[in-house]
Amino acid sequence: MQKIYLLASFLTMSITILTGCAQLKPHKKPIEPLETFVPQNLGAEFQDVEYIPKIKSFVIILDASASMEDVYTGAVNKGHPKFAVAKDILTRMNTTLPEIDINSALVTFGHGFFKPLDKTFVVYELTKHSRGLLENALNGVTIPEGSSPAGNAIKDATNLLLTSGGQNAVILVSDGEQLIGSPLARAQDLKEIYGDKVCLYTIFVGNTAEGAKALRELAREVQCGFSVTADEIASSDDMADFVKKVFLTAIPKQVSDIDSDGDGVYDKDDECPDTPKGAIVDSRGCWVVKGITFDYKKWAIKEEFNSNLSNIVDILQKNPDMHIRIEGHTDNIGSMEYNIDLSQKRAQAVKNYLVGKGIQESRVSTVGFGYKKPIAPNDTEEGRSLNRRAEIVPIK
Template identity: 30%
Template sequence: MMRKKQFQVLVLAVVLGLTVGMGLAQAQEKCSPKVDNFVLFVDQSGSMYMTYEGKDVFRGQDFIKERLAKRLLAQMNELIPQLKYNGGLSLFAPFQELLAPAPYDRAQLGKAITSIKESQEIFGRLTPMGPGFDSLDPAVLAKLSGKTAVILVTDGMHNLGKDPVAEARALYSKYSNLCIHIVSFADSAEGKKILENINKLNPCSIMVSGAEMLQNRAGLEKFVMDVFCAPLTKPKEELMILRGIHFDFDKAIIKPEWKVVLDEGASTLLKRPEVNVIIEGHCDGIGSVPYNQKLSERRAKAVYDYFAKKGVKKNRMKAIGYGKSRPKADNATEEGRAINRRVELKVVQ
């Protein structure tokens, strides 16, 4: 009975994992790059080689902060959408570039993450976070263009050199397209305060707990999406109304006085070969639905044929009739009915 229950729990966990993964994949399909570059900026000072919250006696070597950070970065790398941006990895305290920013390649970044040392000397390895920011500028940031996300992975400790908050502020002043996000492994009041102050410098900044992200897959996925993804924006439909192109009652013939306006429309389409058009024909409210449907289609086809004769390719156009279903004005008046006897162009990219 116990084995059956354990198996059911395992199956549920797998199903939930697959569901979350499918949800993320679907979200990433609707994702466009939010940044042009990203840099993982990881603290390798002595305090990062101490155990998280100091519980080394009780929790063992697996809870060394640098190892936790390395594990989290590997998981993050698996979630980063494979889009067109540059990715890099640098360490600080001391500064070390493990992967110079280049077109993002998951395997290459994975190798760089793997190369982060899991153990180093603690004593004598102070934490110059401020100078770390200072080194990041000429070595990395100065070579990039466009929007850049720096993902700072640290416990926030600082005991040598320039003030890290002041240095982060200076970077923001110099690079208007920069955003510093924070993955915090802070386990001291001082470290937490420093990171909170850096986070407050710019509303773009997102700060999360690294330890919590290791236990919360959905939270890590959200962080990745928030940092790397902008929603795909649909091209705004441009409605071009052929003003003045109206038709006599029960007619689908283009009168000579409207041809100047049609010529302007054709000229615009020829100048913009990337634009396709839906030609929509309409009628007033007099007559039956079937009759007006056919009449609206003939009106749309008349404009379609006119543009085709002017050189607009037929595969860029589609003629549709809407009958009397979409009036623009009141069909109770002659003026309103005249307005409704019309053709519109809906422009699509």
């Protein structure tokens, strides 16, 4: 009975001590969300140049060892685990890289104390790259644990690239701490096998000078590529610069693909350059009173066409310093003298409408060309109806 009492007392004291320790244990301050990142858009439609891939394939090596669980003391996402910062940097790279025809693979190393020290994991082999592919793979990478066999991961990358031709890149993201697996020797192997067909880029996400030095030495060993820190490529502009250097070659846009005034008609076909933004143009790129046709020998604007003029009114209201010239045209029936007068009346009718909507009269001039500038043959009724038109020309 006494033994039972003593045992009960011991259990009660143990529970009390454990409960007290739990109560005294400080609560961790919640970690703030990762920083918001807005990638620079490198799509061709937003650039003065067109970007094409400079490499055929790339392999990412991500350090998932135990030291990557330590808090990052750098600038970008300070206070978060180094592993979270590393994945965020790769996400920034992934969202900045435009959708181009390129292959990618992902290798990690680390993965637990109860697994072999040289453990690496090929998350996915060389596959046509897409943002979704890498994003999903990064989200599925396990919690960092274990040692840092970076050399074995570089060997994995070397083997993966055997199926790729052309120029290639290996991107190693790590804190550079206690790297094993002879990473320098494996980098030499990479260089010997591929020569100048492969470059090694290292991204340092760490807190020690020794770790940064280790990654710089790896990049130098391959003699192509460079080493950067997470902080150096964290901003939108800096990440875009990194992506351009690693992945892209810039070539001038073909003249045939340039649309300087953004009206939807390429410059080589645009007979009316410098039309204002939002202007409705015809197939020649000329700002027209769209949808309005003048009856034979008439200049009155039919009420059904009033709404078509709202585009011009809207543009003039948004551009108060803009002046325009309205050019009237006709078909070729009748004398030139008669048609000059008729085309002038058509231009004046459009001006009167605009002035009536509040546009200052001094901003609008008119001219009549008669049938001097046809846009369609005058030998059919359809062609003649197209020539009975008005055009708008911005005046600088």
